[in-house]
Amino acid sequence: MKRFRLYVMPPTPDNVDMAQSRYKYYRATPRNLLIYTEKRKPVGSLLAKKTEALSGADQGWLAGCNAIILEEEAKRNPHTVENMMKFLSDLDTELGKELAKEG
Numbered sequence: 274m275k276r277f278r279l280y281v282m283p284p285t286p287d288n289v290d291m292a293q294s295r296y297k298y299y300r301a302t303p304r305n306l307l308i309y310t311e312k313r314k315p316v317g318s319l320l321a322k323k324t325e326a327l328s329g330a331d332q333g334w335l336a337g338c339n340a341i342i343l344e345e346e347a348k349r350n351p352h353t354v355e356n357m358m359k360f361l362s363d364l365d366t367e368l369g370k371e372l373a374k375e376g
Contacts, residue, residue, distance in 0.1 A: 277338075277339075278309070278310065279307060279324065280307070280310070280315055280321060281305050281319055281321045282306050283317075284302065285306075289301045291315070292315070295315075296315075297310075298338045300331065300334045307335075309335065309338050
């Protein structure tokens, strides 16, 4: 699975035009332009290190992007969903064992 990163930059008309032409996942607001990509860092942007600092609407947009990316990956590789479910099952089992040790 590809690793996506979130970048932020000023929402100038030129930056928005660039984002529209080069990136699938971008969001322009009066405050900032967000670009979510697996590609190289856009020129003039900064890596967004803490998504908690984003507005609720921006966090919702980012969650939507991740849902689309996961869905596309599952369509491309059916084993992805199987592997994720096995991981979650194993994690649940291990957490159960740890809780039993403590209690």
